Amino acid sequence: xxxxxxxxxxxxxxxxxxxxxxxxxxxxxxxxxxxxxxxxxxxxxxxxxxxxxxxxxxxxxxxxxxxxxxxxxxxxxxxxxxxxxxxxxxxxxxxxxxxxxxxxxxxxxxxxxxxxxxxxxxxx
Numbered sequence: 001x002x003x004x005x006x007x008x009x010x011x012x013x014x015x016x017x018x019x020x021x022x023x024x025x026x027x028x029x030x031x032x033x034x035x036x037x038x039x040x041x042x043x044x045x046x047x048x049x050x051x052x053x054x055x056x057x058x059x060x061x062x063x064x065x066x067x068x069x070x071x072x073x074x075x076x077x078x079x080x081x082x083x084x085x086x087x088x089x090x091x092x093x094x095x096x097x098x099x100x101x102x103x104x105x106x107x108x109x110x111x112x113x114x115x116x117x118x119x120x121x122x123x124x
Contacts, residue, residue, distance in 0.1 A: 004053075006106040009075045010034060011044045012053060015062050016072035025062045078105040078113060085116050088123070 004012070014033045018025035027041045034041075045062060048054040053068030064072055082101035087094060 004051075004071070007044065008048060008053075009071075009106055010102075011041070011048060012064070012068060012072040013075045013079065015054065015064055016069070016076055019064070024059075026060050027062065030062070075105065078108065081113065081116060081120065082108070084124075085120060088120070 086097035
């Protein structure tokens, strides 16, 4: 598997969230969710498909491969953890915490994430 850049992680996370919310993820839904153009989604999905993270499903749906699902769930778990952490520590609303978590989630070291998880377990 090729290392994903921030935008690739965002696309995988969007596919996962859309599938959980709607039961299906299509390119048009991903474009709407991320606020990007359909051609941008098409290009990203081609790259993610080439790298084994996404496959085409029935009726134009996007399907996560086993590796794609594993990666998307890891990204999403970091996002949720950081959102909750920022809401608790900084006492900001969910929208602001989510926006910041989205930026942080791509760059956080694993040991820092693990430390935040331990802190949240003790202080939630």
